[in-house]
Amino acid sequence: MSIETTGATTENSSISLIASHSHITGLGLDEHLQPKETSQGMVGQLNARKACGIVLKMIQQAQIAGRAILIAGPPSTGKTALAMGLSQSLGSDVPFTAVTASELYSKEISKTESLTQCFRKSIGIRIKEETEVIEGEVVEIQIDRSLTGGHKQGKITIRTTDMETIYELGNKMIDELSKEKIVAGDIISIDKANGKITKLGRSFTRARDYDAMGADTKFISCPEGELQVRKEVLHTVSLHEIDVINSRQQGFLALFSGDTGEIRSEVRDQINLKVGEWKEEGKAEIIPGVLFIDEVHMLDIECFSFINRLLEDEFSPIVIMATNRGISKTRGTNYKSPHGLPLDLLDRSIIIKTEKYNEEEIMKILQIRCNEEEVEINIDAMKLLTKIGSETSLRYASNLISVSNLIAKKRRSETVELEDIKRSYLLFLDSSRSVAFLQENESNYIDDDGNVQFGSKVVSGDAMEVDS
Numbered sequence: 001m002s003i004e005t006t007g008a009t010t011e012n013s014s015i016s017l018i019a020s021h022s023h024i025t026g027l028g029l030d031e032h033l034q035p036k037e038t039s040q041g042m043v044g045q046l047n048a049r050k051a052c053g054i055v056l057k058m059i060q061q062a063q064i065a066g067r068a069i070l071i072a073g074p075p076s077t078g079k080t081a082l083a084m085g086l087s088q089s090l091g092s093d094v095p096f097t098a099v100t101a102s103e104l105y106s107k108e109i110s111k112t113e114s115l116t117q118c119f120r121k122s123i124g125i126r127i128k129e130e131t132e133v134i135e136g137e138v139v140e141i142q143i144d145r146s147l148t149g150g151h152k153q154g155k156i157t158i159r160t161t162d163m164e165t166i167y168e169l170g171n172k173m174i175d176e177l178s179k180e181k182i183v184a185g186d187i188i189s190i191d192k193a194n195g196k197i198t199k200l201g202r203s204f205t206r207a208r209d210y211d212a213m214g215a216d217t218k219f220i221s222c223p224e225g226e227l228q229v230r231k232e233v234l235h236t237v238s239l240h241e242i243d244v245i246n247s248r249q250q251g252f253l254a255l256f257s258g259d260t261g262e263i264r265s266e267v268r269d270q271i272n273l274k275v276g277e278w279k280e281e282g283k284a285e286i287i288p289g290v291l292f293i294d295e296v297h298m299l300d301i302e303c304f305s306f307i308n309r310l311l312e313d314e315f316s317p318i319v320i321m322a323t324n325r326g327i328s329k330t331r332g333t334n335y336k337s338p339h340g341l342p343l344d345l346l347d348r349s350i351i352i353k354t355e356k357y358n359e360e361e362i363m364k365i366l367q368i369r370c371n372e373e374e375v376e377i378n379i380d381a382m383k384l385l386t387k388i389g390s391e392t393s394l395r396y397a398s399n400l401i402s403v404s405n406l407i408a409k410k411r412r413s414e415t416v417e418l419e420d421i422k423r424s425y426l427l428f429l430d431s432s433r434s435v436a437f438l439q440e441n442e443s444n445y446i447d448d449d450g451n452v453q454f455g456s457k458v459v460s461g462d463a464m465e466v467d468s
């Protein structure tokens, strides 16, 4: 069977931009993988960052596939931030998939299928293909439109230093040409297999046509020799993309809608086989990427044992998990274990620990967040915000930034001052005050049985149901 690796362009590379980590651009390490105190948006947490740096190195040298890494630490200590930093340092060529454990349960497909898809999204296949391209300088483009404008046809003249040919143009090619804004004097390459046009630059002979140039115009010389040449092109797709393109019921359109359904295991088996062959023949290179599972304690024992199995697969990414649990029960069992992870999975994991921040670090992080959100804040307000951050949580304090800014704007101030922080602190509860408030006012809320108290009267949950 033949296996396809190209659909249309796939631009749904998972939306990795998580607003609250937007200030993080890497792990902040120097060339010896030593963490700098503050760099690339990262503050403190030096040991964990150093450990992540070593993991990064091992990923880049492909020494670590099939292993798992667990980032463990109290809430708001930068576990997710570290994973984001790592993904940024990996660069765009290594696939990185991030999911939160609970997402795996919220799909229409089974959780094991969901996990399998996540694993296969995190494995890149770099494929070498030979294609035939037409490469040369555009001499002339001539387009005739029919009166209704619906049908177009035309001709394009392309030359090298040695020859010149006229090609007929159809609708699709004309659209491509106008999309890429190709004009006479451009050096272009047309992929014969899919009709894709790439602009390589402008011809030196046109260096004096100032009106047809942008600031970033690249001048190159007109190609020599034949117009049609064979070229090796490299493209990278994930195993999951190959799965979807080749599963007949769905086709590559499913890649855009994300609605891939369950993929039959025979399809996957055949693809694995083929990819294995390509690898042997030197046609493809396998790039193990990273799968990040946040809040991993939300998974149950079935998921964990499935992950164990997937880690032993022929193609496996590096799995990074994050948890804030200490000794706790694994979901779906009665056993307690460290971090709520079953022991066999824990056994194959490298554990990276994150620690609570001191006040100075909290202040630095909050300052970075203020810069990121373009919020001016004075020093007193910053001090109070830091105090709130160290007594409640970094995340809560971080959330108060935008709220306080709105409050400041309302009184027409460009700067957030002490009063604004105080007001937002009173307006919005942090979790511990919320718990205290609930305990004091328990009777006003609906309880687990649906009972609620109005004044002195208790109304049971059954009585409240609306007749339909």
Ligand SMILES: Nc1ncnc2c1ncn2[C@@H]1O[C@H](COP(=O)(O)OP(=O)(O)O)[C@@H](O)[C@H]1O
Pocket (backbone or CB within 6 Å): 020, 021, 022, 024, 041, 042, 043, 044, 045, 073, 074, 075, 076, 077, 078, 079, 080, 081, 082, 365, 394, 395, 398
């Ligand atoms: N070392 C750090 N440097 C910079 N920002 C950090 C650092 N640690 C945490 N943050 C930021 O603080 C907030 C909370 O951290 P987060 O990574 O969500 O914590 P966790 O996942 O451990 O609960 C996020 O906005 C995060 O980007």
Ligand SMILES: [Mg+2]
Pocket (backbone or CB within 6 Å): 079, 080, 081, 294, 295, 322
């Ligand atoms: Mg987190």
